[in-house]
Amino acid sequence: MREFGYRRAADVSGAVAQLGADPDARFLGGGTNLVDLMKTGVERPARLVDVTGLPLGRIEPTADGGLRIGATVTNSDLAAHPEVRRRYPALAQAVLAGASGQLRNMATVGGNLLQRTRCGYFADVTQPCNKRDPGSGCPAIEGEHHNHAILGASDRCVAVHPSDMGVALAAFDAVVSYETAEGTGELPLAEFYTPVGETPHLETALPSGALITGVTLPPAPVAELSRYRKVRERASYAFAIGSVAAALDVRGGTVREVRLAFGAVASRPWRARTAERALTGAPADAGSFAAAADAELAEASPLPQNGYKVTLMRNLAVAVLTELGEEAAR
Numbered sequence: 492m493r494e495f496g497y498r499r500a501a502d503v504s505g506a507v508a509q510l511g512a513d514p515d516a517r518f519l520g521g522g523t524n525l526v527d528l529m530k531t532g533v534e535r536p537a538r539l540v541d542v543t544g545l546p547l548g549r550i551e552p553t554a555d556g557g558l559r560i561g562a563t564v565t566n567s568d569l570a571a572h573p574e575v576r577r578r579y580p581a582l583a584q585a586v587l588a589g590a591s592g593q594l595r596n597m598a599t600v601g602g603n604l605l606q607r608t609r610c611g612y613f614a615d616v617t618q619p620c621n622k623r624d625p626g627s628g629c630p631a632i633e634g635e636h637h638n639h640a641i642l643g644a645s646d647r648c649v650a651v652h653p654s655d656m657g658v659a660l661a662a663f664d665a666v667v668s669y670e671t672a673e674g675t676g677e678l679p680l681a682e683f684y685t686p687v688g689e690t691p692h693l694e695t696a697l698p699s700g701a702l703i704t705g706v707t708l709p710p711a712p713v714a715e716l717s718r719y720r721k722v723r724e725r726a727s728y729a730f731a732i733g734s735v736a737a738a739l740d741v742r743g744g745t746v747r748e749v750r751l752a753f754g755a756v757a758s759r760p761w762r763a764r765t766a767e768r769a770l771t772g773a774p775a776d777a778g779s780f781a782a783a784a785d786a787e788l789a790e791a792s793p794l795p796q797n798g799y800k801v802t803l804m805r806n807l808a809v810a811v812l813t814e815l816g817e818e819a820a821r
């Protein structure tokens with residue numbers, strides 16, 4: 492591991508100024524991803540600006556009935572918060588489905604959104620990788636890709652985003668707030684992650700040097716009946732091979748409102764808007780759920796080793812929506 496400098500930021504403007512003045516510096520949240528990547532040489536910052544002492548560690552109600560989550564709230568505190576559990580249960584479930592208790596105690600909301608892909612070639616600096624070293628190639632396409640993308644990928648990169656939390660945030664229309672030396676800004680989660688296209692090394696629309704200050708969840712009564720379900724290769728402490736965040740409002744047997752997002756299928760949390768449109772106003776039954784999932788997955792283009800994800804995601808979506816539909820009918 493290379494030597495690096497470390498400073499603990501005392502206020503937001505100071506943190507932003509330190510990073511703005513130093514292109515070789517990075518913000519440090521819990522360090523559960525960044526420090527690992529520094530050990531393997533994937534990340535090589537000269538200095539770290541620790542943001543965990545900033546006053547961004549609270550979860551507060553917003554005036555319109557939503558919730559504002561500070562960027563340095565730990566994953567454990569987010570999952571345990573009573574208003575998160577009551578109003579956005581799929582978010583608490585998603586966070587608890589990730590990593591381990593020790594990691595969740597360290598990991599922050601800002602860091603979770605910006606964690607890097609778990610593609611094995613990305614993590615191995617002896618391999619080419621367009622995301623780590625633009626223009627060097629993507630060995631995953633012809634190589635090992637059983638847990639890679641089936642939606643929204645390109646011929647430059649087929650990696651998936653690993654965050655569980657982000658999938659629930661996508662379903663609930665979260666908005667990310669940030670600050671730069673030029674002022675503050677906001678990005679809806681739908682615009683936060685940029686499409687892979689020709690530039691897999693550019694992952695978000697955040698301006699250079701931006702500090703994430705928090706995430707706002709708009710009020711969403713539908714979210715009170717919501718669920719996150721994750722499929723992985725072992726029962727705990729593993730990244731998803733597919734996941735679903737769903738919320739359902741059913742009246743008189745008809746879907747009044749639905750939220751659906753998929754995880755581990757694309758370079759970003761995948762909001763299943765085609766399925767949502769197909770389901771709104773449809774009977775809340777397994778046939779509608781399956782037709783909606785099929786409509787969403789019609790645009791999937793799996794690779795030789797990951798076609799199983801199309802079937803997996805269809806069955807997962809139908810199972811979770813069916814459970815929510817049964818709960819709504821009680």
Ligand SMILES: Cc1cc2nc3c(=O)[nH]c(=O)nc-3n(C[C@H](O)[C@H](O)[C@H](O)COP(=O)(O)OP(=O)(O)OC[C@H]3O[C@@H](n4cnc5c(N)ncnc54)[C@H](O)[C@@H]3O)c2cc1C
Nearest residue numbers: 520521522523524525589590599601602603605654655703
């Ligand atoms: C063994 C293991 C298993 C895991 N399993 C899962 C899992 O199943 N599901 C899952 O979702 N995650 C999983 N994780 C990932 C874990 O959730 C992330 O490592 C964690 O959320 C990152 O948060 P952090 O605060 O530690 O980020 P850091 O490692 O500190 O930072 C990550 C990135 O975010 C940047 N950053 C941090 N805070 C800010 C900020 N406020 N503004 C701007 N930039 C910022 C850093 O510069 C860095 O680029 C796992 C991790 C490990 C090590």
Ligand code: SF4
Nearest residue numbers: 610620629648649650
């Ligand atoms: S899938 Fe993306 S991250 Fe993985 S090797 Fe290809 S370019 Fe790199």
